[in-house]
Amino acid sequence: MSALILALIAGAVVGIALGALGGGGSVLAVPALIYLLGFTPAAATTASLIIITATSLTALYAHARNGNVRWRAGALFATAGLLPAAAAGAAASRLPQPVLTATFAAIAAHAAVKLLRPSQVSTGQAPVVQPAKAVGAGAGLGALTGLLGVGGGFLAVPALVTVLAFEMQTAVGTSLLVISANSMASLATRGATATGIDWAVIGPFMGAAILGGWDGKRLASKITGTLLQRTFAIVLLVVAALMLVDALT
Numbered sequence: 235m236s237a238l239i240l241a242l243i244a245g246a247v248v249g250i251a252l253g254a255l256g257g258g259g260s261v262l263a264v265p266a267l268i269y270l271l272g273f274t275p276a277a278a279t280t281a282s283l284i285i286i287t288a289t290s291l292t293a294l295y296a297h298a299r300n301g302n303v304r305w306r307a308g309a310l311f312a313t314a315g316l317l318p319a320a321a322a323g324a325a326a327s328r329l330p331q332p333v334l335t336a337t338f339a340a341i342a343a344h345a346a347v348k349l350l351r352p353s354q355v356s357t358g359q360a361p362v363v364q365p366a367k368a369v370g371a372g373a374g375l376g377a378l379t380g381l382l383g384v385g386g387g388f389l390a391v392p393a394l395v396t397v398l399a400f401e402m403q404t405a406v407g408t409s410l411l412v413i414s415a416n417s418m419a420s421l422a423t424r425g426a427t428a429t430g431i432d433w434a435v436i437g438p439f440m441g442a443a444i445l446g447g448w449d450g451k452r453l454a455s456k457i458t459g460t461l462l463q464r465t466f467a468i469v470l471l472v473v474a475a476l477m478l479v480d481a482l483t
Contacts, residue, residue: 237271238435240266240270241435241439241442242438242439242442244262244263244271244439245285245443246449247262247446248266248439249289249293249445249448250446250450252286252289252290252293252410252413252443253289253446253450253451253453253454254406254454254462255450255454256390256391256408256410256413257413259282259285259289259290259387260286261388263278263281263282263286263443267281271435281431281432281439284431284436284440285436285440285443286417287417288440288443289447292444292447292448293448293450294410294414296447297410298407300407302407302408303407303408303410304400307363307368307398307408308408310365310372311368311371311393311408312372312411314368314369315377315379316416317373318374318377319377319379321380322377322378322381332481333481334381335480335481336481338474339474339477341389342389342473342474343471343474345393345396346467346468346470348392348396349392349395349396349466350467372412375389375390388470388473390408390412390413391406391409392470402462402463
């Protein structure tokens with residue numbers, strides 16, 4: 235199968251995940267770029283950031299049109315995580331990669347279990363967000379994202395649901411604001427590594443991801459919050475299991 239076809243298929247899957255679940259882009263994009271399209275890990279990370287930034291911004295616009303984005307809480311959440319992410323990123327270089335991968339798997343599994351608990355399923359009522367909680371949750375997520383290198387969306391959605399009591403569709407939309415901000419901030423520090431990117435592959439990948447993001451958003455609007463939340467939790471458990479296997483082998 236040609237690289238173009240693989241890029242289109244992988245891009246569509248990444249876009250649908252981001253649009254419907256508000257996360258999973260980097261977790262899916264990086265392995266696809268490395269194992270399917272032959273990118274080096276460094277190039278795959280930078281290319282993934284480019285793809286996720288464009289796709290997240292497009293999906294964010296689609297969710298915002300339906301009122302599924304809490305701008306003030308999302309901005310607090312994203313801004314609070316920038317400095318902790320930078321500090322944790324510097325510390326991550328001193329830790330073995332298997333330890334980081336296993337840590338992420340454990341945290342992701344814990345978040346999934348919390349989402350599967352009946353008491354954690356949102357009632358659909360708009361929550362009153364306490365700024366201190368939004369800042370605290372955002373700082374914690376930023377530290378984890380900087381330390382572990384992945385997981386912005388996959389950890390943002392559970393945090394918005396379980397800590398800030400967001401309804402699932404609103405958590406998905408607001409998560410895209412957080413992902414967009416984090417991705418642009420990370421991409422700004424990687425300008426030099428973007429020079430070797432194969433745009434003949436990244437262009438179609440990104441285009442398919444953007445279109446997939448719109449499809450994912452429409453899919454999310456047709457599913458109840460409870461089903462969407464449980465689907466997200468199951469996907470999160472699968473990702474955690476795969477990452478744990480990778481860490482142990």
